[in-house]
Amino acid sequence: MVSKPRLVTAEELLDMPGDGYRYELVRGELQKMAPAGARHGRSAGKVSRSLMNHVATNNLGEVYIAEAGFLLASDPDHVRVPDAAFVRRERFEEVGDVDGFFPGPPDLAVEVISPSDRYTEVAEKVEDWLNAGTRMVIVVDPRRRVAAVHSPGREPITLTDQDTLEGGDVVPGWSMPVVEIFA
Numbered sequence: 001m002v003s004k005p006r007l008v009t010a011e012e013l014l015d016m017p018g019d020g021y022r023y024e025l026v027r028g029e030l031q032k033m034a035p036a037g038a039r040h041g042r043s044a045g046k047v048s049r050s051l052m053n054h055v056a057t058n059n060l061g062e063v064y065i066a067e068a069g070f071l072l073a074s075d076p077d078h079v080r081v082p083d084a085a086f087v088r089r090e091r092f093e094e095v096g097d098v099d100g101f102f103p104g105p106p107d108l109a110v111e112v113i114s115p116s117d118r119y120t121e122v123a124e125k126v127e128d129w130l131n132a133g134t135r136m137v138i139v140v141d142p143r144r145r146v147a148a149v150h151s152p153g154r155e156p157i158t159l160t161d162q163d164t165l166e167g168g169d170v171v172p173g174w175s176m177p178v179v180e181i182f183a
Contacts, residue, residue: 008025010074010077024080040112040113073132083110110137112140147163149165160178161177
């Protein structure tokens with residue numbers, strides 16, 4: 001007989017002591033993520049910095065970096081942790097600055113593929129973000145030097161280091177040459 005794993009709540013995840021790993025809560029089950037490598041961190045940092053500068057200058061909302069979790073569903077709880085995220089000002093003001101996980105999806109989620117990530121796992125995360133209401137998901141692949149832009153109901157657009165990443169109506173006015181992510 002196969003026993004079901006004990007489901008964990010978002011509150012229990014938030015209260016877990018640090019052990020050097022990051023965790024997500026996937027439909028109530030803890031999913032351990034290995035620490036990211038240097039190239040991953042550098043790429044995530046460059047996207048985050050560009051996004052933060054633009055969002056702050058234009059008072060568009062709030063940008064979150066890697067350790068911030070978003071509660072996408074409850075019972076069982078589902079918490080995802082992007083490498084960077086943006087929540088527009090109106091939504092942030094409605095929710096406020098919470099100590100726990102942000103209740104709901106970000107408007108933009110950025111995922112940078114780590115050496116330990118499987119492409120199928122990243123695809124599952126993209127689907128989770130979009131199904132929860134995220135309006136744009138950017139997947140950065142440092143190994144292939146591309147960024148894929150996913151939006152609800154549309155085919156993903158793959159950008160090379162010859163292209164420019166744009167925030168469209170999700171992050172108005174934000175753009176970043178893809179080559180800068182990998183420089």
